[in-house]
Amino acid sequence: MDLQIWIWLMIGITFSLYIGIAIWSKAGSTKEFYVAGSGVSPIANGMATAADWMSAASFISMAGLISFMGYDGSVYLMGWTGGYVLLALLLAPYLRKFGKFTVPDFIGDRYYSDTARLVAVFCALIISFTYVAGQMRGVGLVFSRYLEVDINTGVVIGMAIVLFYAVLGGMKGITYTQVAQYCVLIFAFMVPAIFISMQMTGNPIPQLGFGSVGTDGVYLLEKLDGLSRDLGFHEYTTGSKSKLDVFFITAALMIGTAGLPHVIVRFFTVKKVSDARKSAGWALLFIAILYTTAPAIAVFARTNLIETVSEKKYDEMPVWFENWEKTGLLTFTDKNDDGLIQYVADPQLNELTIDRDIMVMANPEIAELPNWVIALLAAGALAAALSTAAGLLLVISSSVSHDLIKKIIKPDVSEKGELIAARVSAFFAVLLAGYFGINPPGFVAAVVALAFGLAAASFFPAIVMGIFYKRMNKEGAISGMITGLLLMLFYMTKFKFGWFGGGTEADWWFGISPEGFGTFAMLINFIVSLIVCHLTKEPSKEVQDLVENIRIPTIENS
Amino acid sequence: MSKNLAQEYWKKNLKYLVILLSIFGILLIDELNQIKIGGFKLGFWFAQQGSIYVFVTLIFIYIGLMNKLDKKYHSKK
Numbered sequence: 001m002d003l004q005i006w007i008w009l010m011i012g013i014t015f016s017l018y019i020g021i022a023i024w025s026k027a028g029s030t031k032e033f034y035v036a037g038s039g040v041s042p043i044a045n046g047m048a049t050a051a052d053w054m055s056a057a058s059f060i061s062m063a064g065l066i067s068f069m070g071y072d073g074s075v076y077l078m079g080w081t082g083g084y085v086l087l088a089l090l091l092a093p094y095l096r097k098f099g100k101f102t103v104p105d106f107i108g109d110r111y112y113s114d115t116a117r118l119v120a121v122f123c124a125l126i127i128s129f130t131y132v133a134g135q136m137r138g139v140g141l142v143f144s145r146y147l148e149v150d151i152n153t154g155v156v157i158g159m160a161i162v163l164f165y166a167v168l169g170g171m172k173g174i175t176y177t178q179v180a181q182y183c184v185l186i187f188a189f190m191v192p193a194i195f196i197s198m199q200m201t202g203n204p205i206p207q208l209g210f211g212s213v214g215t216d217g218v219y220l221l222e223k224l225d226g227l228s229r230d231l232g233f234h235e236y237t238t239g240s241k242s243k244l245d246v247f248f249i250t251a252a253l254m255i256g257t258a259g260l261p262h263v264i265v266r267f268f269t270v271k272k273v274s275d276a277r278k279s280a281g282w283a284l285l286f287i288a289i290l291y292t293t294a295p296a297i298a299v300f301a302r303t304n305l306i307e308t309v310s311e312k313k314y315d316e317m318p319v320w321f322e323n324w325e326k327t328g329l330l331t332f333t334d335k336n337d338d339g340l341i342q343y344v345a346d347p348q349l350n351e352l353t354i355d356r357d358i359m360v361m362a363n364p365e366i367a368e369l370p371n372w373v374i375a376l377l378a379a380g381a382l383a384a385a386l387s388t389a390a391g392l393l394l395v396i397s398s399s400v401s402h403d404l405i406k407k408i409i410k411p412d413v414s415e416k417g418e419l420i421a422a423r424v425s426a427f428f429a430v431l432l433a434g435y436f437g438i439n440p441p442g443f444v445a446a447v448v449a450l451a452f453g454l455a456a457a458s459f460f461p462a463i464v465m466g467i468f469y470k471r472m473n474k475e476g477a478i479s480g481m482i483t484g485l486l487l488m489l490f491y492m493t494k495f496k497f498g499w500f501g502g503g504t505e506a507d508w509w510f511g512i513s514p515e516g517f518g519t520f521a522m523l524i525n526f527i528v529s530l531i532v533c534h535l536t537k538e539p540s541k542e543v544q545d546l547v548e549n550i551r552i553p554t555i556e557n558s
Numbered sequence: 559m560s561k562n563l564a565q566e567y568w569k570k571n572l573k574y575l576v577i578l579l580s581i582f583g584i585l586l587i588d589e590l591n592q593i594k595i596g597g598f599k600l601g602f603w604f605a606q607q608g609s610i611y612v613f614v615t616l617i618f619i620y621i622g623l624m625n626k627l628d629k630k631y632h633s634k635k
Binding site: 077 | 582596598603607613614616624
């Protein structure tokens with residue numbers, strides 16, 4: 001069957017599934033809208049969290065990123081999974097026991113202050129908007145490549161779908177569509193990986209396949225190390241970054257993950273404290289399936305690519321090469337006019353530029369897999385982008401309707417009024433996200449790192465100390481959050497946008513890159529909070545009792 | 559509910575956290591690329607595979623420990 005028909009079929013089926021679920025799980029109360037009525041089972045929540053967390057970046061870009069970075073790419077694998085250990089051990093159970101709707105809820109109540117609440121709302125909004133713009137762009141990209149529609153039309157179609165189930169179903173609708181989206185995306189990611197692993201190594205398990213011998217009897221990784229060396233690239237299995245910076249980046253990604261509001265809020269949707277722990281475990285297990293497969297795909301794709309193009313005639317390139325050239329993500333300029341493709345590390349001699357985002361998407365075509373696999377991959381990428389976008393939109397809408405309107409501006413708003421406000425703000429959030437998808441700010445790539453840095457530098461210390469340190473008061477927490485936030489913004493804008501005099505790698509403080517600076521800003525946050533807290537008076541008995549209460553699950557809540 | 563019991567529960571929980579988080583921290587330090595298992599250099603395998611399996615295991619160990627602690631705590635109560 002024709003590829004185009006397969007693609008329409010796969011996308012048609014999966015999208016009708018999402019819409020069907022949205023109608024079935026329409027939210028009737030604010031509790032259902034914000035936290036799905038706190039009645040989600042741990043396994044379902046694990047799947048929903050996995051889909052919520054794994055974005056277009058995880059699905060489309062990560063394996064490509066690793067295949068170009070090799071060992072250095074490990075920071076993303078470890079950073080983006082290790083965060084769940086922190087979540088399960090330090091945050092999720094206690095926040096569930098606290099039992100409100102949002103992260104600013106916790107910060108505002110624990111630090112008995114609307115200023116703290118406002119700072120938290122501000123952080124949640126910046127982090128979520130940064131993130132959601134990237135998702136809508138991912139949706140547009142997939143549509144434009146596979147459905148041969150304009151990127152902008154693709155964004156609009158994506159917006160319409162998200163609008164439908166986020167506005168109608170709220171968290172309840174989002175949760176159950178995310179469960180479906182997880183199944184679609186993991187299936188779509190695994191099928192081509194298994195096919196290719198079989199093809200290249202004879203081993204159907206990609207995790208083992210990339211450590212096996214290839215069809216020519218040589219270990220795949222040794223072959224890739226050899227190919228990389230020959231072409232002047234860095235050896236694939238050894239690192240080139242400074243140890244300190246690697247440590248800071250990994251830690252910033254981990255702590256940032258644990259501090260992301262759209263991830264944290266998923267743990268408010270389960271019935272009891274022990275379920276929050278369990279669902280963090282399930283979530284990581286479901287995520288690990290993709291995250292341990294991605295490095296295998298990276299190796300397969302890289303080896304396949306080099307063997308297909310290096311020193312081969314341009315005229316004899318397969319069809320996929322031409323298809324991706326059309327998108328501009330793959331370009332070839334014959335600098336020495338020999339008709340052959342020189343793909344080497346030296347920029348003077350290199351004739352091929354490859355956008356790392358195409359590694360996963362082009363992989364099935366490079367490996368000559370059947371059309372339905374390619375169509376499945378398109379549906380999977382859309383599932384990944386849409387599920388994350390929906391989770392983020394919910395954080396944005398609840399920050400506005402619950403934290404701003406209900407808690408600060410108009411506390412006497414009725415349940416019905418708040419639900420309407422939640423839907424209206426979800427609607428506007430979708431429009432704004434769509435706008436950013438169509439007119440992507442040039443700084444999207446730079447600010448995603450910022451989102452993690454901000455989450456690490458602002459939320460994480462405030463929440464952790466809120467649980468583990470009874471003496472922490474509002475003065476300490478607020479000054480810590482603001483210092484962490486400003487410091488992170490300063491460093492990021494200085495080195496990414498050239499503000500405050502700009503600077504190059506040589507000017508980095510202690511050799512820490514902007515991506516890893518979140519860890520540093522977080523440490524400063526902790527220090528400032530502790531100092532300020534001891535210079536001001538301790539929180540009241542009621543607040544200290546609240547903390548005691550969060551620490552111990554009650555029987556019906558365990 | 560006795561205050562002592564709650565404190566005992568919390569102390570036990572903190573002990574688990576310290577132990578598990580130190581294992582977690584050790585993972586970030588690596589110097590293992592000299593050893594090879596099959597086609598994998600060990601340092602490379604740990605960075606791109608092993609660490610993730612350890613993370614999953616750590617969480618499930620914590621779940622197990624805390625479920626046991628919850629049960630003990632509630633029966634005493």
